Amino acid sequence: MTDLTRFSINQMTVKQLSMPELAEACRGLGVTQVGLWREPVQEYGVEATAELVRDAGLTVTTLCRGGFFTAIDAEERAAALADNRRAIDEAATLGTDTLVLVSGGLPPGSRDLRAARERVADALAELAPYAEDHGVRLAIEPLHPVYAADRCVVSTLAQALDLAERFPAHQVGVTVDTYHVWWDDQAPAQIARAGAGGRIHTFQLADWITPLPEGVLNGRGQIGDGAVDMREWRGYVEAAGYTGPIEVELFNEELWARDGREVLAETVERFLAHAAG
Amino acid sequence: MTDLTRFSINQMTVKQLSMPELAEACRGLGVTQVGLWREPVQEYGVEATAELVRDAGLTVTTLCRGGFFTAIDAEERAAALADNRRAIDEAATLGTDTLVLVSGGLPPGSRDLRAARERVADALAELAPYAEDHGVRLAIEPLHPVYAADRCVVSTLAQALDLAERFPAHQVGVTVDTYHVWWDDQAPAQIARAGAGGRIHTFQLADWITPLPEGVLNGRGQIGDGAVDMREWRGYVEAAGYTGPIEVELFNEELWARDGREVLAETVERFLAHAAG
Numbered sequence: 001m002t003d004l005t006r007f008s009i010n011q012m013t014v015k016q017l018s019m020p021e022l023a024e025a026c027r028g029l030g031v032t033q034v035g036l037w038r039e040p041v042q043e044y045g046v047e048a049t050a051e052l053v054r055d056a057g058l059t060v061t062t063l064c065r066g067g068f069f070t071a072i073d074a075e076e077r078a079a080a081l082a083d084n085r086r087a088i089d090e091a092a093t094l095g096t097d098t099l100v101l102v103s104g105g106l107p108p109g110s111r112d113l114r115a116a117r118e119r120v121a122d123a124l125a126e127l128a129p130y131a132e133d134h135g136v137r138l139a140i141e142p143l144h145p146v147y148a149a150d151r152c153v154v155s156t157l158a159q160a161l162d163l164a165e166r167f168p169a170h171q172v173g174v175t176v177d178t179y180h181v182w183w184d185d186q187a188p189a190q191i192a193r194a195g196a197g198g199r200i201h202t203f204q205l206a207d208w209i210t211p212l213p214e215g216v217l218n219g220r221g222q223i224g225d226g227a228v229d230m231r232e233w234r235g236y237v238e239a240a241g242y243t244g245p246i247e248v249e250l251f252n253e254e255l256w257a258r259d260g261r262e263v264l265a266e267t268v269e270r271f272l273a274h275a276a277g
Numbered sequence: 278m279t280d281l282t283r284f285s286i287n288q289m290t291v292k293q294l295s296m297p298e299l300a301e302a303c304r305g306l307g308v309t310q311v312g313l314w315r316e317p318v319q320e321y322g323v324e325a326t327a328e329l330v331r332d333a334g335l336t337v338t339t340l341c342r343g344g345f346f347t348a349i350d351a352e353e354r355a356a357a358l359a360d361n362r363r364a365i366d367e368a369a370t371l372g373t374d375t376l377v378l379v380s381g382g383l384p385p386g387s388r389d390l391r392a393a394r395e396r397v398a399d400a401l402a403e404l405a406p407y408a409e410d411h412g413v414r415l416a417i418e419p420l421h422p423v424y425a426a427d428r429c430v431v432s433t434l435a436q437a438l439d440l441a442e443r444f445p446a447h448q449v450g451v452t453v454d455t456y457h458v459w460w461d462d463q464a465p466a467q468i469a470r471a472g473a474g475g476r477i478h479t480f481q482l483a484d485w486i487t488p489l490p491e492g493v494l495n496g497r498g499q500i501g502d503g504a505v506d507m508r509e510w511r512g513y514v515e516a517a518g519y520t521g522p523i524e525v526e527l528f529n530e531e532l533w534a535r536d537g538r539e540v541l542a543e544t545v546e547r548f549l550a551h552a553a554g
Contacts, residue, residue, distance in 0.1 A: 106504055111504055111505065111506040111509075112506075113460070113462070114462070144422065144423070145421065145422050145423070145460040145461070146421070146422070146423040146489070146493070148459075148460035148485075148504075149460075149485055149486075149487050149503070149504040150487040150488070155460050155461075156462075159462060182425075183390070183422040183425035183426075183432050184422070184432075185390070185391070185433075185436060208425075208426055209426075210426050210427040211427070211491065211492040211493075212423070212489070212491070212492065212493050213491055214488065214489070214490055214491040215488040215489065216423070216488075216489050216493060226426070227383055227388055227425075227426040228388060229388040229389075232388075
């Protein structure tokens with residue numbers, strides 16, 4: 001086994017593993033970094049998770065995810081902000097400095113992407129100082145344009161940076177995920193822009209495979225199985241000065257149906273074959 | 278019924294109708310323009326279709342579609358070029374001046390979108406003079422980035438125009454289809470660029486609805502059912518000087534399962550309610 005110092009496994013890739021099983025599987029493979037998700041963390045307990053990962057010698061690279069800021073209704077907006085403050089608290093407890101944000105889709109009946117993006121900016125303005133006070137950076141994740149209507153009105157790195165740059169870099173940056181940006185010929189230049197501003201807060205890998213499943217959510221490919229040249233994208237973020245963790249985050253029904261330890265071992269192998277330095 | 282002078286029905290929207298049924302249904306509703314597809318035209322016969330639409334007083338606004346230019350193999354490339362020359366011949370026979378082009382996806386095993394787009398440019402260079410000789414303009418259609426891997430490596434109007442502008446506007450322009458560009462905050466500026474160059478060769482409408490079906494191909498929404506503000510996009514192309522037909526092109530299993538005449542009548546109603554001037 002060669003160098004895994006940059007590798008981090010996002011918990012969603014092997015969500016069939018319980019929190020202790022994940023820690024155990026990481027130890028067995030020499031994986032020292034994990035990206036966590038709020039739901040399984042809450043289920044296991046935030047404090048208990050923090051203790052478990054600390055005892056296992058694991059570093060938490062990100063917490064996924066906050067966001068969903070596009071509601072128009074005042075009560076829904078207040079609830080979203082309160083929930084995001086809790087997400088920031090959880091990130092701080094887990095010892096990660098990065099909370100990944102998915103912005104949310106168009107509210108029912110709305111066709112106004114621009115107005116929805118402005119509501120994302122409004123929410124960031126409320127949350128960024130709170131995040132800073134807790135030692136947490138917000139990382140806006142542009143999702144692939146296929147999700148623009150129902151999940152994330154921020155579709156490109158350029159849009160994410162337009163939002164992030166309204167705030168200091170230690171408060172708000174971006175998530176670069178190959179699955180979401182690989183098609184975009186403007187993304188390499190935007191990665192350079194993000195890096196120059198110190199705003200690449202996390203870098204995630206997933207491959208693009210077809211055909212996409214119904215609902216297009218859980219069809220992310222194992223590294224090496226699809227259309228994305230992982231070393232090319234790693235090259236872009238590193239040329240932009242990024243030296244942080246590289247998280248593999250796959251949503252894939254077929255991977256979830258398999259033994260989680262086996263999937264984690266395969267993911268490590270694929271990372272080394274296709275994305276290692 | 279108010280003004281349908283700009284309206285054109287793309288044949289795929291009501292593909293359950295035979296060619297004579299389509300002509301008959303158009304007459305009944307006062308529809309005078311159709312966009313045709315190569316497969317049903319070939320099935321009915323190119324000359325026979327030309328005669329049928331002429332006798333029915335129908336104008337053919339576009340022929341869909343040529344393209345699929347991304348193969349690396351020399352024999353496959355030659356076959357694609359030959360097939361596109363036939364498509365140009367068919368367009369000329371049908372009396373339309375516009376052949377819509379879908380560029381093609383990544384060849385098996387390739388991860389190089391840039392190289393694939395250059396092969397599209399090479400094919401255009403071979404075909405554009407032939408098209409001009411036959412009175413046909415090529416209209417590069419950027420498809421939504423969800424199709425970048427398996428169907429069309431040209432994902433944005435900016436990319437389509439970068440290709441088109443290597444040729445005179447009367448040879449090569451673009452297709453603006455709301456379904457493919459609605460998410461793109463750069464599209465309005467690119468429509469202005471296209472219009473200034475006289476390169477908006479056709480304008481098509483479809484709505485974006487979710488959840489997408491498996492394979493993401495046949496889930497285009499009826500006008501008014503989804504996330505796209507049709508009048509906003511009509512406004513962009515008209516501000517850019519476009520005065521041509523507005524074609525409604527829906528791929529939708531549920532619409533195809535219904536009576537085609539009923540779907541055509543509904544499409545006319547929806548056009549008038551959501552997209553008429």
